[in-house]
Amino acid sequence: MAEEKAENFFGQDAVVTRGSLTPTEVVLCPLCDQPPVEFAVDYQGFHLCQCSNCGLQFQNPRLTFDELADKIYTEDYCPGHEESSSTTAFSRQIKTFEELIGRKGSVLDVGCGNGSFLQFAKEHGWETFGADIRLSPETSRLTCPLWEGRLPEIDFGGATFDVIRFNHVLEHLQNPLIELARCRELLNQGGLVFVGVPNLAGISPRIKNLQSKLGLKKKQWRHYAAMHHLYFFTPETLRAMVERAGFVLRYWETPVDKEYKEPGGGIYRRMVERTRTGSILDFYITPR
Numbered sequence: 136m137a138e139e140k141a142e143n144f145f146g147q148d149a150v151v152t153r154g155s156l157t158p159t160e161v162v163l164c165p166l167c168d169q170p171p172v173e174f175a176v177d178y179q180g181f182h183l184c185q186c187s188n189c190g191l192q193f194q195n196p197r198l199t200f201d202e203l204a205d206k207i208y209t210e211d212y213c214p215g216h217e218e219s220s221s222t223t224a225f226s227r228q229i230k231t232f233e234e235l236i237g238r239k240g241s242v243l244d245v246g247c248g249n250g251s252f253l254q255f256a257k258e259h260g261w262e263t264f265g266a267d268i269r270l271s272p273e274t275s276r277l278t279c280p281l282w283e284g285r286l287p288e289i290d291f292g293g294a295t296f297d298v299i300r301f302n303h304v305l306e307h308l309q310n311p312l313i314e315l316a317r318c319r320e321l322l323n324q325g326g327l328v329f330v331g332v333p334n335l336a337g338i339s340p341r342i343k344n345l346q347s348k349l350g351l352k353k354k355q356w357r358h359y360a361a362m363h364h365l366y367f368f369t370p371e372t373l374r375a376m377v378e379r380a381g382f383v384l385r386y387w388e389t390p391v392d393k394e395y396k397e398p399g400g401g402i403y404r405r406m407v408e409r410t411r412t413g414s415i416l417d418f419y420i421t422p423r
C-alpha cells in the first residue's frame with residue numbers, strides 16, 4: 136500500500152465534472168441488453184439511468200472496476216455498515232438462515248469488510264469463510280479461511296458452503312449476474328444465498344427521490360450513493376435479477392433496525408416492516 140492517504144471522495148460535490156473521477160464504462164441493461172434512459176445526474180456528476188423495458192435502474196456510464204478499486208475501495212474504505220451496532224441485523228439474518236436450511240452450517244461472507252459478521256456468526260456456532268476484493272487489516276484477527284479477489288476469479292479449492300452472504304455488496308458489482316451464477320457452483324445441496332441491498336422503493340428513498348426531482352435537496356440524489364453503487368434495486372427488479380441468475384425467492388423483508396424514540400415510533404417501524412417499505416431489502420434465495 137502507498138503511504139500517502141488516498142483522497143476520500145465521499146460527499147464531495149461534482150467529483151466527475153471536476154475530473155477527479157472518470158466514468159468511462161458504458162453499459163447496457165444486464166437483463167435486457169438494451170441502452171438505458173437517463174433520468175438524473177447526481178450532485179457528484181454521476182448519471183442515473185433506467186431500462187425502459189424492465190425498469191432496472193443503474194449507472195451509465197460508470198467507473199471501471201480498476202478505478203473503483205484504486206480510488207474508492209482503498210484501505211480506509213468504510214461505507215458505514217457492518218459495524219458492531221449491526222448485531223441486530225446479524226442475529227436476524229442468522230436466525231433466518233437456520234430456519235430456511237433447518238440447522239447451523241457454513242457461511243461464506245462475500246465482501247466481508249472488517250469481519251464483524253464472521254466473528255458474530257462464529258460465536259453463534261457457524262463455520263465461517265470470508266472473501267473481499269481487498270481484505271481489510273481488521274480481518275487479520277479472524278482465524279477462518281479468507282480469500283482476496285472478485286468472487287468469479289477466486290479459486291476456493293473445491294470448498295462449498297451452506298450459505299453465501301452478500302450484505303450490501305450486489306449493488307457495488309459490475310455484473311451481479313456473473314457473481315450469482317458463480318454462487319450456484321459454490322453452494323451445497325439445499326444451500327441458500329442471502330442478498331441485502333438498499334431498497335429504492337422504500338418510503339424514505341421515495342421521499343428523497345421527490346425532493347431531488349423538485350430540487351429541494353442540497354445534495355441531489357445523494358441517497359443513491361452512485362459513486363460506489365452501480366445498481367439501484369426495488370423488490371421487483373431485484374427479483375428479476377435473481378430469477379435470471381437461476382434462483383427462486385424463498386423469503387424477503389425490509390427490516391428496520393433503527394429504534395425510534397419518538398412517540399409512535401414503534402408503530403411507524405412496525406407499519407414499515409409490515410408493508411415492506413423499509414430502506415433495506417433482504418432477499419433469501421435458493422437455486423431453481
Ligand SMILES: [Zn+2]
Nearest residue numbers: 164167186189
Ligand atoms: Zn432491462
